[in-house]
Amino acid sequence: MLPxxxxxxxxxxxxxxxxxxxxxxxxxxxxxxxxxxxxxGHDSVRSVRQGKHFVLEVDGTPxxxxxxxxxxxxxxxxxxxxxxxxxxxD
Amino acid sequence: MLPxxxxxxxxxxxxxxxxxxxxxxxxxxxxxxxxxxxxxGHDSVRSVRQGKHFVLEVDGTPxxxxxxxxxxxxxxxxxxxxxxxxxxxD
Numbered sequence: 001m002l003p004x005x006x007x008x009x010x011x012x013x014x015x016x017x018x019x020x021x022x023x024x025x026x027x028x029x030x031x032x033x034x035x036x037x038x039x040x041g042h043d044s045v046r047s048v049r050q051g052k053h054f055v056l057e058v059d060g061t062p063x064x065x066x067x068x069x070x071x072x073x074x075x076x077x078x079x080x081x082x083x084x085x086x087x088x089x090d
Numbered sequence: 091m092l093p094x095x096x097x098x099x100x101x102x103x104x105x106x107x108x109x110x111x112x113x114x115x116x117x118x119x120x121x122x123x124x125x126x127x128x129x130x131g132h133d134s135v136r137s138v139r140q141g142k143h144f145v146l147e148v149d150g151t152p153x154x155x156x157x158x159x160x161x162x163x164x165x166x167x168x169x170x171x172x173x174x175x176x177x178x179x180d
Contacts, residue, residue, distance in 0.1 A: 019143070033144070036164065042160060044150065046148065048146050049145045051142070051143040051145070052141070052142065052143055053109070054140055056138050058134050058136065059134045059135075060134065070127065070135070074127065
């Protein structure tokens, strides 16, 4: 394992969970951002989708099954949202 | 460049912008999630911070300077938030 980065607690892992709306669900927040970008001249942006980004600090080695369950059932609404779980790679 | 993944529009790049609160800004949403996780027995989670996750589709090759400006001035509030810009790597 690499040495801990400055400011990182030893023995604590950083897990990222991104929650995005399923493609078939409309996203009024993202559409509002897209409209604003167009009015400001940023015409190269074709679409914007807005989701949630959670950063969790977990004691010791992350338990992937537990974190998957937390992400899918507590951080997201599985009816309308998909989840991307990013565990530390080292 | 790799062939486009199924469902990907040719000539369109996917850019991800994560917006997180600066470390010194308190995060009541994240603290509420942390409290709920503790009550449900997920004691290994030490902290939760909640941010925003934007997925932009951009025509052609992304203009890094333009996207950085969009991310820092339009998607985030630079007084209280930090931005992480993820350009496509291929």
